[in-house]
Amino acid sequence: MVTTLTSREFNQDTSGAKKAASQGPVFITDRGRPAHVLLTIEDYLRLSGGHMSLAEALAQTSTDFDFDPPRVDGGIFKSADLD
8 A cells, every 4th residue: 555645744743654654655745746755674675675795786687787897908007107
């Protein structure tokens, strides 16, 4: 179940918003537009992939971005310019 609250409603009844978040996401609007989402920590961890080590993050095969670093021509070492 999704709940939508205005910022004013959220500020006036924070405990009600937390109770609603146990049933599903709570969208908080500013001037009629969604601005924030309140989730339980369990829902957040499920959506974000949970606790992940750096090694696990680097080993992921599914990525949302392309990374094509440029090739380094002429080697990686350069003489220092002391002039």
